[in-house]
Amino acid sequence: MLINNDTIIKDSNPLIRRSSEKVSVPLSDEDHILLMDMLQYVRDSIDPMKAQELNLRPAVGISAVQIGILKQLIAVSIDYGEGEKSEYALANPRIVSHSVRNAYLKNGEGCLSVANEHEGHVFRHARITVKAYDALAKKEVTFKLSGYEAIVLQHEIDHLSGHLFYDHIDPTNPWKEDAEALVIE
Ligand code: CO
Numbered sequence: 001m002l003i004n005n006d007t008i009i010k011d012s013n014p015l016i017r018r019s020s021e022k023v024s025v026p027l028s029d030e031d032h033i034l035l036m037d038m039l040q041y042v043r044d045s046i047d048p049m050k051a052q053e054l055n056l057r058p059a060v061g062i063s064a065v066q067i068g069i070l071k072q073l074i075a076v077s078i079d080y081g082e083g084e085k086s087e088y089a090l091a092n093p094r095i096v097s098h099s100v101r102n103a104y105l106k107n108g109e110g111c112l113s114v115a116n117e118h119e120g121h122v123f124r125h126a127r128i129t130v131k132a133y134d135a136l137a138k139k140e141v142t143f144k145l146s147g148y149e150a151i152v153l154q155h156e157i158d159h160l161s162g163h164l165f166y167d168h169i170d171p172t173n174p175w176k177e178d179a180e181a182l183v184i185e
Pocket of ligand 1: 110113
């Protein structure tokens with residue numbers, strides 16, 4: 001499936017607010033190929049040459065609803081440099097528990113489906129436990145995440161219920177702080 005900045009739907013499209021359906025696992029060939037295409041998008045998007053050539057906007061994650069498909073599929077690729085990567089290709093991900101402590105990115109968040117700037121702190125949980133079907137390991141998994149990766153997964157899982165990052169920004173005080181929270185640079 002062709003995924004680029006023209007085929008990714010924006011928040012002006014009401015589909016982005018819809019909830020996604022669970023998929024059956026193990027994944028059908030069709031769902032597996034779709035999820036691998038999504039993963040390839042995020043991998044390629046941070047390569048400046050490929051991004052220009054293929055019309056990709058840099059991102060660390062994408063959900064199927066962003067290409068107009070209401071299925072609970074998300075892909076994440078975080079490149080730490082020197083060959084170190086953290087990747088997730090998940091079906092039906094759920095946050096089954098989380099810390100009381102919050103975390104937020106110091107400079108706020110962005111999204112492939114959001115063209116306009118929405119400045120402000122997006123409060124999320126500092127630690128989460130996720131249950132999902134892992135399409136790379138081809139099995140059901142439960143794992144814990146903290147800090148940046150926890151934030152990225154929460155952003156993508158939010159898409160599955162039609163939530164966007166700026167829904168979490170306090171409109172009256174967008175840069176408000178939380179002294180107890182983990183602040184990620
Ligand atoms: Co997003």
